[in-house]
Amino acid sequence: MSGLEYPxxxxxxADDLTAAERAKLAQLRAYLDEHVRxxxxxxxxxxxxxxxxxxxxxxxxxxxxxxxxxxxxxxxxGARRLRxxxxxxxxxxxxxxxxxxxxxxxxxxxxxxxxxHAGGSPEQIATWDPGILDFSFTGCFxxxxxxxxxxxxxxxxxxxxxxxxxxxxxxxxxxIGNATISDNIVxxxxxxxxxxxxxxxVPADAxxxxxxxxxxxxxxxxxxxxxxxxxxxVVPEERRLPRIESFRDINRAFRSLRADIAWSxxxxxxxxxxxALEYAQRRxxxxxxxxxxxxxxxxxxxxxxxxxxxxxxxxxxxxxxIDDDVSPSLIKLVAADRLRESVALARETVGGNGVLxxxxxxxxxxxxxxxxxxxxxREVNTLIVGRALTGHSAFTR
Ligand SMILES: Cc1cc2nc3c(=O)[nH]c(=O)nc-3n(C[C@H](O)[C@H](O)[C@H](O)COP(=O)(O)OP(=O)(O)OC[C@H]3O[C@@H](n4cnc5c(N)ncnc54)[C@H](O)[C@@H]3O)c2cc1C
Numbered sequence: 001m002s003g004l005e006y007p008x009x010x011x012x013x014a015d016d017l018t019a020a021e022r023a024k025l026a027q028l029r030a031y032l033d034e035h036v037r038x039x040x041x042x043x044x045x046x047x048x049x050x051x052x053x054x055x056x057x058x059x060x061x062x063x064x065x066x067x068x069x070x071x072x073x074x075x076x077x078g079a080r081r082l083r084x085x086x087x088x089x090x091x092x093x094x095x096x097x098x099x100x101x102x103x104x105x106x107x108x109x110x111x112x113x114x115x116x117h118a119g120g121s122p123e124q125i126a127t128w129d130p131g132i133l134d135f136s137f138t139g140c141f142x143x144x145x146x147x148x149x150x151x152x153x154x155x156x157x158x159x160x161x162x163x164x165x166x167x168x169x170x171x172x173x174x175x176i177g178n179a180t181i182s183d184n185i186v187x188x189x190x191x192x193x194x195x196x197x198x199x200x201x202v203p204a205d206a207x208x209x210x211x212x213x214x215x216x217x218x219x220x221x222x223x224x225x226x227x228x229x230x231x232x233x234v235v236p237e238e239r240r241l242p243r244i245e246s247f248r249d250i251n252r253a254f255r256s257l258r259a260d261i262a263w264s265x266x267x268x269x270x271x272x273x274x275x276a277l278e279y280a281q282r283r284x285x286x287x288x289x290x291x292x293x294x295x296x297x298x299x300x301x302x303x304x305x306x307x308x309x310x311x312x313x314x315x316x317x318x319x320x321x322i323d324d325d326v327s328p329s330l331i332k333l334v335a336a337d338r339l340r341e342s343v344a345l346a347r348e349t350v351g352g353n354g355v356l357x358x359x360x361x362x363x364x365x366x367x368x369x370x371x372x373x374x375x376x377x378r379e380v381n382t383l384i385v386g387r388a389l390t391g392h393s394a395f396t397r
Contacts, residue, residue, distance in 0.1 A: 003026055004022050004025055004026040004029065006270060007270075007273070007274055007277065008269070008270045008273040008274065008277075008303070008304050008307050009270070009307065009308075009311060010304050010307075010308060011308050011311070011312075013311045013312075013314075013315050014089065016085055016315075017085065017086060017089060018083075018086075020067055020068055021068065021083070021085075021086040021089070024060075024062065024065060024067075024068060024086075025086075025089055025090070025093055027060060028057075028060060028062060028090065028093050028094075029093055031056065031057070031060060032093070032094070032097045032101070033097075035053065035056070036050065036053055036097060036098070036101055037097060040097075040098055040222075040357075040363065041357045041358060043221075043222050044100075044221050044222055044357055044363055045221075045357060047217070047221045047222065048222060049104065049181060049222060049223070049224050050098075050100055050101050050104045050222050051104060051181040053101065053104070053105070054104060054105055054108065054135050054138075054181075055135055057105050058133065058134050058135045062090050063082060063087070063090070063109055063133060064133050068082055068083075068086065069082065083318075084317070084318035085315065085318045088260070088263040088314055088315070088317070088318060089263075091106060091110070091260060091263040091264055091267065092263045092264070092266050092267035092270070092314075093267065094106065094267065095263070095264045095265075095266075095267025095268045095271065096267040096268070096270045096271040096274075097271065098222070098271070098363060098367075099220055099223075099264065099268055099363075099364075099367040099370070099371065100220050100221070100222035100223045100367070101222075102264060102267070103177055103178070103220065103223045104178065104181075104222070104223060107140055107141075107177050107178040107223075108132065108135060108138055108139065108140075108178070108182075109132065109133065110257065110260065111140070111141050111257055112132060112138070112139035112140060112141065112182075112184075112186065113129070113132045113133075114253060114254075114256065114257055115139075115141060115186050115199070115241070115244075115253055116128055116129070116132065116139075116201075116241070117129075118243065118244070118249075118252060118253035119199055119241030119242070119243045119244035119249065119253060120241050120242070120243065121241075121242050121243070124201075124238075124241070128201075137183060137184070138178075138181065138182045138183045138184065139182050139183065139184035139185065139186055139201065140176055140177060140178040140179050140182040140184075140185055140186070141176070141177075141185075141186045141188075142173040142176045142179065142185050142186060142187045142188065142228055143173070143188045143250070144173060144174050144175045144176070145157060145158060145171065145172055145173055145174055146172050146174045146227070149175075150377060150379070150380050151395075153247045156171075156188070156189070156190050156197070157171055157172075157190075158170065158171025158172065158173065158187065158188070158189040158190065158230065159171060159189055159190050159191070159192040160189035160190070160191055160192060160198050160200065160235075161192040161193070162191075162192075163234075165234055165236070166234055166235055166236040166237050166239075167198075167200060167234070167235045167236075167237070167240065168232055168233065168234055168235075169187060169189050169200065169202065169208075169230045169232075169233040169235060170230055170231060170232060170233075171187075171189060171230050172227070172228065172229050172230065173185075173187065173227070173228040173230070174214075174227050174228075175214070175225050175226075175374075176211075176225060176226045176227075176228055177220075177223050177224075177225050178223065178224070179204070179211050179224070179225070179226035179228055180211050180213055180224050180226050181224065182204055183203065183204055183205075184201050184202065184203060184204060185201075185202045185204055185209070185228065186199055186200070186201055186202075186241070187199070187200050187202045187228075187230065188244075188250065196245045196246060197244070197245065197246050197247050197249075197250065198240060198241075198244060198245065199240070199241045199244040199250070200235045200239055200240050200241070201235075201239045201240075201241065202230070202233060202235055202239065203239075206233050206234070206235070207233070207234075208230060208231045208232045208233035208234075209228065209229070209230060209233055210228065210229040210231075211226045211227070211228050212226060212227045212228075213225070213226055214226060214227055218366060218369075219366045219367050219368075219369045219370035220366075220367050220370045221366075251325050252325075254328075254375075255322045255323070255324075255325065255328045256317075256322055256328075257375065258328035258329065258331070258332050258375045258376060259317045259322050259327070259328040259331045259332070260314075260317070261331070261332045261335050261336065261371065261375050262310055262311075262313040262314035262317065262331050262332075262335040263314045264335075264371065265310050265335040265336060265338060265339035265371065266307060266310040266311045266314055266335075268339055268342075268343065268364050268367065268368065268371070269303060269306060269307045269310060269338070269339055269342040269343070269364075270307060271360070271364055272303070272342060272343045272346035272347075272360075272361050272364040272365070273300070273303045273304065273307065273342070273346060274360075275346065275350070275359060275360035275361045275364075276299070276300065276303065276345070276346035276349040276350055276361060277291070277300060279349065279350045279353070279359060280296050280300065280349055283351075290349075296349060299345040299346075299348060299349050300345075300349065302341070302342070302345055303342045303345050303346060306338040306339075306341060306342045307338075307342070309334070309338055310334075310335050310338045310339070313331050313334060313335055314335075316331075317331065325384065326384060326385055326388040329376060329380075329381035329382075329384040329385050330381070330385050332375055332376055332381050333376075333378050333381040333382060333385070336368075336371055336372045336378065337378070339368050339371060339372075340368050340369075340372055343361065343364045343365045343368045344365065346361045346364065346365070347361050347362060347365045349361075383395050
């Protein structure tokens with residue numbers, strides 16, 4: 001064992017990591033603890049991005065270390081696949097520190113890369129993938145709009161019109177994470193005069209693209225979400241992802257990402273649990289550590305039980321390929337529920353200090369609200385599962 005402990009993982013899911021994987025994760029944790037943890041309070045308060053840590057994280061070669069890739073499978077385009085359990089623990093480890101660090105890094109190597117692999121041609125993948133991994137070709141994903149969130153599949157107003165020069169995109173996007181620190185924005189648009197839904201890798205500095213950081217955010221404060229305007233933005237056909245032509249294709253690309261929320265939720269719970277346990281052992285009331293009170297132990301046990309349930313879901317995704325649109329919704333809504341309960345219990349354990357950033361639980365508490373909403377709200381995911389169970393769609397009256 002390489003000193004990589006996961007207090008709170010009572011069922012020992014981490015025991016299935018190989019020695020090489022544990023060593024890599026320990027390296028990641030050491031980097032995060034030494035360099036990122038010390039700046040979290042100040043950056044959270046000032047809403048400053050963690051983008052400067054992306055390159056150093058890329059230099060750790062978490063996803064392209066030849067030692068780890070040795071026993072992996074080859075994907076179309078020549079890329080190799082790491083063991084899903086290890087990939088999951090990378091996300092977990094980042095979220096155990098802070099959700100914003102995970103989004104700042106994973107929005108690129110998880111979301112953006114997944115979209116390129118799911119929608120791009122073999123040539124696009126081969127050209128862009130090395131730059132995605134070393135952060136010299138950065139990107140984000142723009143689907144949500146100011147007037148269309150839950151109903152974006154049916155109501156999207158951003159359009160792409162075919163012309164002699166390529167495509168002309170007009171519209172607006174909202175909430176787009178990492179947009180102001182990315183070279184590219186994957187913009188989803190409805191084909192004007194057609195019924196296809198298309199995706200374009202739009203250069204962020206293309207004429208007609210305007211990005212503005214959304215201010216006054218109370219969750220994921222270190223992730224910069226942006227409002228984006230697209231006015232007559234010309235994009236060549238070579239920057240269209242040819243294997244995305246409908247919402248079904250987008251959902252296909254996003255299955256694994258939605259299910260990955262279980263890893264993020266497990267990581268955040270482990271982070272909040274560690275802070276709550278440490279506090280409970282240190283803080284004395286009525287002449288003894290609060291950890292000795294039954295009602296405090298009840299909270300800690302409920303958090304650990306939630307962690308076990310969330311990790312069980314996460315690990316299930318590594319042994320059972322997600323190839324439908326319903327199970328990711330079930331996984332996401334259960335994981336987000338467990339997370340929301342756990343961070344509230346951790347916050348409660350730390351009492352009044354639980355709302356102070358210095359005590360390391362309120363970041364998780366606030367950020368759980370963001371996670372509860374993105375990758376499909378509880379309602380939307382419930383409607384997806386409910387439709388599959390009953391055969392009746394309850395999205396509209
Ligand atoms: C921190 C954060 C980061 C994000 N990052 C991105 C990103 O990078 N890229 C991106 O494209 N988007 C992103 N989003 C957007 C996110 O996907 C949307 O917020 C989400 O889809 C919900 O849309 P909405 O906020 O417009 O809520 P609305 O759709 O307006 O919903 C409001 C409420 O009504 C409920 N509701 C809606 N329809 C129904 C119905 N039929 N029945 C019952 N209840 C219903 C919803 O569940 C919700 O509770 C992000 C959001 C947040 C908060």
